Structure formats: C-alpha cells, structure tokens
Amino acid sequence: MAQPRVTRRTLLEGSVAAAGLACSTPAIGRAAADNPQRLWYRQPAKAWVEALPVGNGRIGAMVFGGSQQERLQLNESSFWGGSPYNPVNPDARAALPEVRRLIAAGRFAEAEALANAKVMAKPLSQMSYQPIGDLLIDLPRVDPAQVQSYQRALDLDAAVASTQFSSGGITYRREVLASPIDQVIAIRISADRPRALDVDLRLTSLQRATTQATGDRLMMTGVGPTEHGVPGVLRFAAQARAMAEGGTITADGDRLRARGVNAVTILIAMATSYRWFDDTSIDPDPIVRGQIDAAAAKGFRIIAAAATAEHRRLFRRVRLDLGHTPAADQPTDIRIRTSEGANDPALAALYFDYGRYLLIGSSRAGGQPANLQGLWNESIKPPWGSKYTININTEMNYWPAEPTGLAECLPPLIALVRDLAISGARTAREMYGARGWVAHHNTDLWRATAPIDGAQYGLWPMGGAWLCLHLWERYDYGRDAAYLRSIYPYLQGAALFFLDVLQTDPKSGLLITSPSLSPENIHPHGASICAGPAMDQQILRDLFAVTMQAAAILGVDAEFAGQLQATRARLAPDKIGKQGQLQEWQEDWDAEAPDPHHRHVSHLFALFPSDQINLDDTPALARAAQRSLEIRGDESTGWATAWRANLWARLRDGEHAHRILRFLLGPERTYPNMFDAHPPFQIDGNFGGTRAIAEMLMQSRGDEILLLPALPSAWPTGSVTGLQARGTCQVDLAWRDGTLAAVTLTSAVAGERIVRLADRRIKVRLRAGHPTRLSTKDFRAS
Ligand code: FUC
Numbered sequence: 130m131a132q133p134r135v136t137r138r139t140l141l142e143g144s145v146a147a148a149g150l151a152c153s154t155p156a157i158g159r160a161a162a163d164n165p166q167r168l169w170y171r172q173p174a175k176a177w178v179e180a181l182p183v184g185n186g187r188i189g190a191m192v193f194g195g196s197q198q199e200r201l202q203l204n205e206s207s208f209w210g211g212s213p214y215n216p217v218n219p220d221a222r223a224a225l226p227e228v229r230r231l232i233a234a235g236r237f238a239e240a241e242a243l244a245n246a247k248v249m250a251k252p253l254s255q256m257s258y259q260p261i262g263d264l265l266i267d268l269p270r271v272d273p274a275q276v277q278s279y280q281r282a283l284d285l286d287a288a289v290a291s292t293q294f295s296s297g298g299i300t301y302r303r304e305v306l307a308s309p310i311d312q313v314i315a316i317r318i319s320a321d322r323p324r325a326l327d328v329d330l331r332l333t334s335l336q337r338a339t340t341q342a343t344g345d346r347l348m349m350t351g352v353g354p355t356e357h358g359v360p361g362v363l364r365f366a367a368q369a370r371a372m373a374e375g376g377t378i379t380a381d382g383d384r385l386r387a388r389g390v391n392a393v394t395i396l397i398a399m400a401t402s403y404r405w406f407d408d409t410s411i412d413p414d415p416i417v418r419g420q421i422d423a424a425a426a427k428g429f430r431i432i433a434a435a436a437t438a439e440h441r442r443l444f445r446r447v448r449l450d451l452g453h454t455p456a457a458d459q460p461t462d463i464r465i466r467t468s469e470g471a472n473d474p475a476l477a478a479l480y481f482d483y484g485r486y487l488l489i490g491s492s493r494a495g496g497q498p499a500n501l502q503g504l505w506n507e508s509i510k511p512p513w514g515s516k517y518t519i520n521i522n523t524e525m526n527y528w529p530a531e532p533t534g535l536a537e538c539l540p541p542l543i544a545l546v547r548d549l550a551i552s553g554a555r556t557a558r559e560m561y562g563a564r565g566w567v568a569h570h571n572t573d574l575w576r577a578t579a580p581i582d583g584a585q586y587g588l589w590p591m592g593g594a595w596l597c598l599h600l601w602e603r604y605d606y607g608r609d610a611a612y613l614r615s616i617y618p619y620l621q622g623a624a625l626f627f628l629d630v631l632q633t634d635p636k637s638g639l640l641i642t643s644p645s646l647s648p649e650n651i652h653p654h655g656a657s658i659c660a661g662p663a664m665d666q667q668i669l670r671d672l673f674a675v676t677m678q679a680a681a682i683l684g685v686d687a688e689f690a691g692q693l694q695a696t697r698a699r700l701a702p703d704k705i706g707k708q709g710q711l712q713e714w715q716e717d718w719d720a721e722a723p724d725p726h727h728r729h730v731s732h733l734f735a736l737f738p739s740d741q742i743n744l745d746d747t748p749a750l751a752r753a754a755q756r757s758l759e760i761r762g763d764e765s766t767g768w769a770t771a772w773r774a775n776l777w778a779r780l781r782d783g784e785h786a787h788r789i790l791r792f793l794l795g796p797e798r799t800y801p802n803m804f805d806a807h808p809p810f811q812i813d814g815n816f817g818g819t820r821a822i823a824e825m826l827m828q829s830r831g832d833e834i835l836l837l838p839a840l841p842s843a844w845p846t847g848s849v850t851g852l853q854a855r856g857t858c859q860v861d862l863a864w865r866d867g868t869l870a871a872v873t874l875t876s877a878v879a880g881e882r883i884v885r886l887a888d889r890r891i892k893v894r895l896r897a898g899h900p901t902r903l904s905t906k907d908f909r910a911s
Pocket of ligand 1: 501513518522649728766768807811
C-alpha cells in the first residue's frame with residue numbers, strides 16, 4: 130500500500146480526526162504556515178527542556194515524542210516532600226528587638242549574624258515540589274533507523290501535543306492532552322495499518338514507590354520524601370489504563386503489553402493524600418480509580434473534544450497578531466536559535482500565546498498555584514525546591530492573568546493567600562508578638578511562613594502583603610463585591626500586622642519596616658538586612674490604600690481604615706539619590722552597592738507592577754526610576770529580564786522594551802521548548818514576558834486606558850482582541866504602519882473612561898455591554 134506523504138497538514142488532520150474534532154474545528158485543521166499558535170520540531174526531545182508540556186492545572190506531563198520510546202514525565206501539583214510543620218524559631222521573638230537595635234545603630238553585619246543565629250526558621254529550608262514518575266511507552270516494532278517524516282508539535286489552541294512519523298511503511302501517530310474536565314491525561318497511539326501496533330507500557334518513579342500490573346491497568350503507589358528532617362508522609366497513587374482497538378492487552382510483571390492493535394488509548398490519573406496544609410488524610414487510590422474508570426467509559430474522542438473546548442473557552446479570549454514573516458515558517462527551536470538576528474514578530478506573539486497556554490495549564494481551581502516551574506518538574510532536588518518564591522517569582526507568574534483575560538487561573542493563588550493568612554497568623558504571633566498575619570520570601574505546600582535560607586535572603590516580611598495586591602487586582606478588574614467581601618479578611622489581616630510591627634525611623638520620625646531587606650541585594654555595609662527598603666514602603670502604601678478602599682466599598686471597619694490612612698501618611702516616601710536614581714534604601718547607598726546590576730529591581734515595584742510612580746503624576750520619580758533601570762542594565766536572569774521589559778513599557782519606551790524582549794526570546798533565555806531560562810528553567814520569565822507584550826500594547830490605570838503606549842517599530846502592523854482593562858473593560862485594537870487603526874471598548878459596567886493615544890486623550894462614556902468603537906480620527910479631533 131502506498132503511504133501518503135506526511136506533511137504538516139496531514140499531521141494536523143490526523144490529530145483532528147483522532148480527537149473527533151474534524152469538521153467543527155477548522156482552526157486546528159490548518160497547515161502550520163497559517164496555524165501560528167503552534168510549537169513544532171523535526172526531532173524528538175532529548176533534553177527535558179525540549180519536551181512539550183501539557184497540564185490541566187493539577188496534573189501534567191512533559192511529552193518527549195521519541196519514536197521507538199515515548200516518555201511522559203508526570204506531575205501532580207500537590208505532591209511535595211515533608212509533612213505539616215511549624216518552622217518558627219522559638220528564639221526569634223526575644224532576639225528581634227536586638228536585631229532592630231543593631232540595625233538602627235548601623236551595625237548591619239552584626240544584626241544579620243544575630244538574625245542568622247536566632248531568628249531564622251527551623252529547618253532553614255522548606256519542602257520541595259516532587260515528580261510522580263514517568264510513563265514509558267515502547268513501540269518494539271518501530272526501528273529508529275527507519276524513521277522518516279518525523280514531526281512533533283504542541284497546538285496551543287487545541288492543547289494537544291502530537292507526534293507523527295513513518296517507519297517500515299507504517300505511519301504512527303500520537304496525541305497527548307491533559308483534561309481539566311475528566312482529570313486524566315489521555316494519550317492515543319495509532320498506526321495506519323490494521324493490527325500493526327505493539328505497545329509496552331511501564332510506570333517508573335524516583336520515589337519510594339511500587340508498581341503492579343493487573344489486567345489492563347498499571348497501578349503505582351508511593352510516598353513523598355523526608356526533607357530537612359521533616360518526615361515524608363504524602364501518599365500518591367498513579368494509575369494508567371490501556372484500551373485497545375483490536376488486538377490484545379495483557380499484564381506481564383510490572384508492565385502492560387498491547388499486541389497487534391489498531392490503536393490504543395492510555396489514560397493516566399494521579400492524586401495524593403493532601404487535603405489541606407495540616408491534613409494529609411485523603412485516600413488517593415479510589416480517586417484515581419474513579420477518575421480513570423469514568424474517563425474510560427467515554428473514550429478518547431469525547432475526552433479530547435471536551436478538554437479542547439474547555440481550554441479554548443479561556444485561550445480564545447485573546448487573539449494577538451503581530452504579523453507574519455518567512456522566519457515564522459521554521460521549526461520553533463530554529464526560530465529561537467536565530468531570533469536575535471531575524472525579523473520574526475510572530476515569535477513574540479507565539480511567546481505570548483504560550484504564556485497564556487502555560488498559565489491555563491498550571492493554575493486552575495482544584496490545583497496548587499503555578500510554582501517556580503509551573504506544574505512541570507522532573508527532579509527530586511529541583512532548583513529552589515520548585516516552590517513559591519514570593520519576593521517576585523510567584524507574583525510574576527500571575528502578571529498576565531488579569532490583562533490577558535485569565536481570571537479562572539487565580540483560584541489556586543487566592544486559596545494560597547487564604548491558607549497563608551492562617552499559617553501566617555501563627556508566625557505573626559509567635560515570631561513578632563503581632564496581630565494579623567505575615568509571610569516572608571518563600572512558601573511551600575505546607576504554607577510555611579517563617580524566614581528561610583539565611584537572613585540575607587529570607588528576613589523580608591512582605592511576601593504576603595504583595596500577594597494580597599493580586600487579590601485586590603481581581604476585584605479591580607472584575608468589580609465583584611461578593612468576591613471582595615470574601616477576600617477582605619486577608620487584606621485586613623495583612624495590613625493589621627504592619628500596624629503592629631512598623632518602627633519609627635530615629636532620623637526622620639517616619640515609619641519603616643525593620644528588620645527587612647531589599648530583596649536579595651547586598652548594600653554597601655556588608656549585609657542586606659536593613660530598615661525601610663524602598664520596596665517595603667511602596668508595597669505598604671498599596672496594601673493600605675486597597676484595604677481602605679475595600680473597607681469603604683464594603684461599608685466596614687471605618688475606624689481601622691482611619692488608622693491605616695494615618696499610618697500610610699507617615700510611611701517613608703521614595704527619594705531620588707545622587708546618581709539621579711530612585712533610592713533603593715533609606716540612605717543613598719545605591720552607587721556603592723557591590724552589585725550595581727543586581728537582578729532584582731525591587732525599588733522599581735512602584736513603577737511596575739504598581740503605578741504609584743508614573744510619567745503623568747510623578748514625572749520626577751519616573752525619571753529617577755528610569756535612571757535606576759539604566760544603571761541596572763537590560764540583561765539579567767529570565768524573570769529579571771522580563772521585569773525590565775515591563776518597566777520600560779511603563780516608561781512608554783517601546784524600542785527599549787522590545788530590545789529586552791528580543792534577548793528574553795533568544796537562545797540564552799529561552800529553551801527549545803520555549804520555557805524560560807533563569808537559567809535553569811523557571812517559568813516566571815514566560816509569564817513576565819507575556820505581560821510585557823500586553824503592557825506594550827495596552828495599559829490601564831484607574832479609569833484611564835492607554836492605547837499602544839509602547840509599540841515598537843518591529844511590530845508595525847497588527848491587532849489584538851480581548852485584552853482587559855481595569856473595570857471589566859475589553860479592549861480590541863488594530864494598528865497599521867505604527868498607527869492606531871481602530872479600537873473597540875466593551876465594558877460590563879457603565880462609566881466614563883479616559884482613552885489615551887500618545888499625548889492625546891478623550892473622554893468616552895461607556896454603556897454597559899455596548900461596544901464603543903473609536904478610530905484615529907476621534908483622537909485628532911480632541
Ligand atoms: C529569587 C531570585 C533568584 C531565583 C529564586 C527562585 O531568590 O533571586 O534569582 O529566581 O528566587
């Protein structure tokens with residue numbers, strides 16, 4: 130039988146047909162050249178950072194796409210080392226006054242040494258996110274030497290990873306997806322010749338685990354590791370069930386063997402015993418069995434159609450087109466490798482789409498928040514524990530959520546803050562003798578909130594406060610009072626803590642945090658711990674402002690709000706230093722700090738993500754922030770590079786933001802699978818870069834909407850639909866030759882907006898639910 134020539138089109142059509150989506154979904158039936166929302170490659174992944182991620186917010190897999198052996202590296206978001214623990218150091222409370230005294234006396238190194246001896250958490254490190262294991266799929270009849278027309282792809286719009294090749298005259302096809310509806314990873318393997326397929330399946334793990342094969346099922350159970358002296362107690366269960374079309378399936382030792390089948394569907398379910406941060410009593414076995422059996426009754430086509438439809442409900446809210454050039458027709462790894470010298474605006478659009486895909490895949494109700502690697506981790510000793518670093522990284526993960534229409538990704542983050550408000554109340558009480566709650570610079574599955582990793586990094590009490598601002602943002606974008614009422618106690622508790630612990634600066638009489646630090650940056654006095662770093666006061670100004678605003682909207686806590694207002698007025702203000710820069714610390718130490726190019730740009734928080742500093746209301750501070758940015762330089766770790774791009778977008782310098790983005794998307798900061806390279810892999814850069822692209826096209830501040838505030842010349846013509854401005858306002862934009870062509874605003878709530886294009890602004894009265902269309906002419910007339 131003559132084999133059809135394998136093209137990108139047939140690969141896609143195969144994927145469509147297998148998923149039972151053929152006619153109804155033309156978008157995934159298109160050829161690659163006009164299906165830009167797709168990563169694709171001409172060879173299988175060798176390294177993990179070449180494999181392609183699928184995820185449903187709770188379970189996920191990295192798909193390697195090997196021809197003779199497929200590897201699916203598996204994760205479940207609640208599988209971590211350790212068990213419930215309270216890391217507060219019992220000596221901390223007694224030692225803090227002396228730490229503060231030493232700081233006030235300028236004896237910073239001594240203060241840091243004392244903090245290291247008496248204040249830091251026990252254990253000093255938190256628990257880490259753990260991999261479950263691998264599903265290994267062998268195709269013994271495939272001869273790797275004979276493989277032709279190989280291609281693998283990740284369709285971001287369908288949320289399906291596919292692999293196709295021919296060998297020995299047979300075309301093989303695989304699709305993999307993670308269903309948010311059926312809570313399984315579903316794989317379909319087919320060959321285009323009847324009964325040509327033999328498949329062997331194994332589940333393996335680096336954990337303390339055992340696997341059994343029975344009937345058509347592989348069952349693995351295991352326990353998470355003990356870490357830093359905290360016993361590993363979390364149990365996990367993973368099951369894989371195989372269903373053949375034609376042929377036979379038999380269990381053989383620890384594996385399943387399918388022989389002479391036309392196609393095989395494999396379903397994987399995973400769960401752990403984690404119920405809550407102090408409760409590990411769930412029995413995961415019946416859960417995975419129930420999920421797998423319910424899904425098996427439906428079959429691959431129905432599972433795939435429902436998963437894709439649910440993914441698209443979120444993914445298709447935004448569509449970005451930055452234009453197409455011949456460079457975009459290359460495989461994704463080649464595009465990344467050559468991107469810094471190429472004209473490939475569509476690569477930025479793909480990065481943006483991928484960022485949204487990754488957030489949908491790693492953060493949905495029922496799972497844990499996106500961690501340092503989102504959901505995807507193969508290592509039992511991952512970098513920084515693959516957990517929650519809340520002095521920038523976790524927040525950055527959620528930067529795209531609001532402006533790119535992904536509010537559904539926030540529930541795990543909201544639940545995290547809910548938990549921290551409980552565990553952090555204990556830390557506030559035991560460590561500081563304070564009311565309210567506090568979280569320092571990291572947390573984990575067990576919601577540890579005490580300072581870790583050494584005082585130089587960890588003694589920073591602002592992590593919870595910063596996270597609260599994301600909860601407020603949800604209100605500001607969605608304007609749902611019932612939601613605001615549900616999260617108000619967390620804001621209130623975070624603010625209350627600072628009423629109790631703020632210190633009076635003996636020099637100025639103003640209020641400052643102490644002890645604290647400007648995240649991870651060493652000042653010129655041999656330590657990073659200090660009093661009143663600029664970022665702390667900035668975060669507190671926002672936290673107090675939104676808590677007061679929330680109290681007013683909800684009609685509660687008037688007296689408390691009054692206290693916040695009075696305290697806010699006494700917070701130390703931002704200052705401009707001798708280099709013309711925004712001061713990072715209370716004293717003008719910036720020029721003498723040992724690392725002038727430090728990756729964190731914490732004192733620029735006020736410019737982005739906050740808007741306390743902006744070009745219109747505080748131009749002198751905005752210029753000082755720009756000076757600080759110039760001194761820090763453009764190129765840094767992945768996330769730090771992405772932050773810089775956002776900051777330049779806020780300064781409305783599209784060329785500069787684009788220059789930084791180009792570096793972020795190049796091979797030093799982007800792996801072949803488009804994962805961000807800190808290095809190593811850390812997903813925050815993907816999310817920060819996605820937000821930067823949105824910020825370049827549209828910004829919203831209060832009732833103002835800024836159109837194309839930082840459009841670079843490299844994106845002369847394009848369009849975006851579905852961006853969100855504050856106050857439930859959808860913004861659809863098109864531009865040509867660098868100039869706005871049209872904009873449509875659609876808000877769910879009526880009200881007046883100021884719409885700005887460069888230095889022209891017009892007032893627009895929006896009617897609820899009615900699109901308002903404006904063109905360049907409207908701005909000329911203003
Ligand atoms: C912070 C950063 C590091 C890294 C780590 C996970 O500590 O300073 O660069 O991103 O988090």
